[in-house]
Amino acid sequence: EILKVRERLNHILKSHTGQNINTIQKDTDRDNFMSADEAAKYGLIDKVLKQR
Structure with missing residues (x-):
């Protein structure tokens, strides 16, 4: 069941x-910490807000 959820x-x-599936699988295999700029480059977020 966990493997199905992970694949999904x-x-x-x-x-x-x-990102390609191999990159996603590698990056989600273990804890993967990234900065806000790295998250934007990866495609997880649209942009980094500099000011409120």
């Missing part, structure tokens, strides 16, 4: 980030 999550991340 990886495909969702693939479709939203534009």
Whole structure:
């Protein structure tokens, strides 16, 4: 069951980030911390807000 959820999550991340499935699988295999700028480059967020 966990493997099915993981596979589903990886495909969702693939479709939203534009990363290939192998990259997603590697990056979600273990804890993966990134800065806001790295998250934007990866495709997880649209942009980094500099000021409120």
